[in-house]
Amino acid sequence: MNPTTLIQSQSSYSGKSVILRLEFNSESTKFGQVASLISENGGDIVAIDIISGNKSISVRDLTVNVSDTADIDRITEALGRTPDVKLVHVSDRTFLLHLGGKISITPKTPIQNRDDLSRVYTPDVARVCLAIKDDPQKAHTLTVKRNMVAVISDGSAVLGLGNIGPHPAMPVMEGKAMLFKQFADVDSFPICLDTQDTEEIIRTIKHIAPAFGGINLEDISSPRCFEIESRLRQELDIPVFHDDQHGTAVVLYAGLINALKIVGKDIHDLKVVVCGIGAAGIACSKILLAAGVKNLLGVDVEGILNANDEYANPMKQWYAANTNPDRVSGDLRDALRGADVFIGLSRGNLLNRDDIRTMAKDPIVFAMANPTPEISPEEIEDIAAVIATGRSDYPNQINNVLCFPGMFRGALDCRASDINEEMKLAAAEAIASIIKPDELNKHYIIPSVFNTDIVRSIRKQVIEAAIRTKVARRIPREFNSQN
């Protein structure tokens, strides 16, 4: 390990815990002085490791938690001013966690003798190969395909970071693989492609598909993501799911179901404004239309999308033709007037308190742009009936991690050939139903990602929807009595 790779300049530090390696003269400096100085500057020492020492020099690693990243600067500056104390380096614990990647592959059984060797490998493995050749469906039971999902990106729209390319995208895809395993026991493999050409991406994914039971597309920019997903759905017989579109849409709809219970409004009567008609905004709009929203206005940089106008982007053209029944024109502020729900999937700081005041009674505000929401929750706490964001540091976090583990658990278990609209609606209803009526309140419309009921509930409802819509190619035993 090269320690220099772990040393972050304070300005790029993003976590809330660091390890400080200190070398100090133990004759002239008491450790208590160092500890007080760290504490006075906002640090909380949670662990101390003695690395080396003799009578006069002591080298220690101090694990320090801070509530604000600026505290790190204050602590390191204060240590720098202290005589006989040398700050050897500051290690970012997030980087330490990424050393060598975050996942590994482990065999299910050990190979202990020649007999094992011949069964897992040659010659006996050949009988399994031929069984699959005779009946290709056996690939689902005799290979990793049964439980393996590919998490695939081209690095073109990574989180809110933009087009950063395939290597920098890997940590996100590895993270998704961890979430798949931890929350739903789904095995998955992160794959970042060194191409952003639509046809090449489609061809490559088709070529690697035999190893996988499902494809989770991730962080591929709009509008290419629509073509890539729809072609792969047509051309592959395993589920293909663009998480940023549908994972977000499912969780958004779950949040809306519960928010509507709080304000007592019917989904069919709502006026909904979606701001940001990109990958996430289009998918969220489609699920809302499928759920029965009639008066839906989409706003992008051109203003309210409207069937009287023409748009170069075919998805915006589609959007204008399928929403805005009254052909209203204008800007975001015009759209918001009298709206029951605002859904932001655009960029931060677009709205102010006065804008929210023009909405209908008990407005629902889902400001989901990351990392900065379209309007900060603090600004409208007292006038909005329900607020949600994409962030984990506010109540009501709408994030696709609530959906994709359970969605694929269900799809793999019933060997679904597709993930269709009914399965997405079922997943949203499953997530919403986790929160019981006596628990529901304006700060708790979406369950925590650590709630272990989520995957179980999504799996059940997704499998039932897959069976109903005839995309299930296997009925898990516990569902047999229902059919």
Ligand SMILES: NC(=O)C1=CN([C@@H]2O[C@H](COP(=O)(O)OP(=O)(O)OC[C@H]3O[C@@H](n4cnc5c(N)ncnc54)[C@H](O)[C@@H]3O)[C@@H](O)[C@H]2O)C=CC1
């Ligand atoms: N909370 C969550 O789980 C998720 C949040 N997001 C957030 O949603 C936002 C959009 O993400 P994507 O759909 O992937 O990006 P995208 O780039 O496909 O779409 C963004 C859209 O917003 C529009 N836009 C930008 N400025 C605007 C303005 N001032 N007024 C109206 N429209 C404007 C753009 O023209 C574009 O059509 C990002 O901030 C992203 O972080 C995305 C996915 C999941």
Ligand SMILES: CC(=O)C(=O)O
């Ligand atoms: C949550 C997620 O998938 C994203 O921000 O891209």
Ligand SMILES: [Mg+2]
């Ligand atoms: Mg994503």
